[in-house]
Amino acid sequence: MPLKEIIIPRDAVGQRVADYLRSALPDLPESVLRRIFASRDVKLDGVRVSRDQRLQEGQCLKVYIPDTSSGSFSAAPSLPVVYExxxxxxxxxxxxxxxxPDARGGVTLTNLCQEYVRRTNPDAFPPAACHRLDNKTCGLCLFAKNQQALDILQDVFRSRKLEKYYVCLVRGIMKPPEAVCHAWLVKDALHARVRITDHQEPGAKPVSTGYETLESGPVSRLRVHLITGRTHQIRAHLAALGHPLLGDDLYGDRDFNRREKARSLKLCAVSLTIDTDGRLPALDGKTFTIDPPF
Incomplete structure (x- = not known):
């Protein structure tokens, strides 16, 4: 029976074990999750726990997953390809x-992309990520399939020759309903988070975030233009503006999330347009879009 071992990150503090496992193992069927708890195959710091046990940062969660040969659970989830x-x-x-790879462990998106390519060409260049999305964020993520493309696309992302848009749900009504906001972002590597400030200070980097309201209400739907691409920028910047993302327990409002029964972060990268100056002509002028799952 395969063992899955996870060190609990800061942004999972206070979550129920069962809710966290649904997020950490998105392809684990609910029936298998129930069986795991019924068999007492979940341990936290060496002690068997129930599905309602609350998590603390740094705890070691061990889960004994049923053998994949039984067909009850796929350890290698399918890869939803948008374009290739x-x-x-x-x-x-x-x-x-x-x-x-990060402290959560387990299968990564890079693993899945590399496995996908190896199925047809075992000697192919292993796909490499051109940019990052947070673990809890869903949506469009671009990988390069050769070194030349990787170099070009890393330059494109570094020089911001692209347009990236997200859709998210936030607390409250945005005033004004549309704006471009500027601030400074400071990384706190020790606590794996960032903070937003309205002035420059040592280590701070400028951030610019545009938004427009698509639906307004107690929970508003926004289309966000990620002008700069810093760590946790959208989550931290909107929280600093007083409108945290629904489902964000790290920067957001946990009581609000629970009232709205939000078990996941409502943030999706929905649109990507790239300009490579003719270096990858098949991409130039194309806009790739998807619908958010919420």
Whole structure:
């Protein structure tokens, strides 16, 4: 029986074990999750726990998953491909899977992309991520299928020759309903989070976030233009404006999330347009879009 071991990150503090496992193992069927708890195959710091046990940062969660040969659970979830050519692979990342290895462990989106390519060409260049999405964020994520494309696309993202749009749900009504907001972002690597400030200080980087209201109410739907691409920028910037994202327990309002029964972060990368200056002509002028799952 395979063992899954996870160190609980800061943004999972206070979550129920069962809710966290649904996020950390998005392809685990609910029937298998129930069986795991019924068999007492979940341990927290070495002690068997129930599905309602609350999590703390740094705890070690061990889950004994039924053998994949039984067909009850797939350890390698399918890859939702949006677009592919000889140079790139564009996929629709599900929430709860990391782009690259981190403290959560488990299968990454990079693993899945590499496995996908190896099925048809075992000697192919292993796809590499051109940018990142948070573990809890879903949506469009671009991978390069050769070194030349990787170099070009990393330059494109670095020089911001692209347009990235997200859809999210936030608390409250935006005033004004449309704006471009500027601030400074400071990373707190020790606590794996960032903070937003209205003035420059040592280590701070400028951030610009545009938004427009699509639906207004106690929970508003926004289309967000990510002008700069900093760590947790949308989550932290909107929270600093007084409108935290629904489902965000790290920067947001936990009581509000619970009242709205939001078990996942409502943030999706829905649109990507790239300008490579003719270096990858198949991509130039194309806009790729998906619908958010919420």
């Amino acid at each position: 050519d000889d140079d790139v692979l564009l996929v629709n990342k599900r929430a709860g899977i990391s782009v690259e």
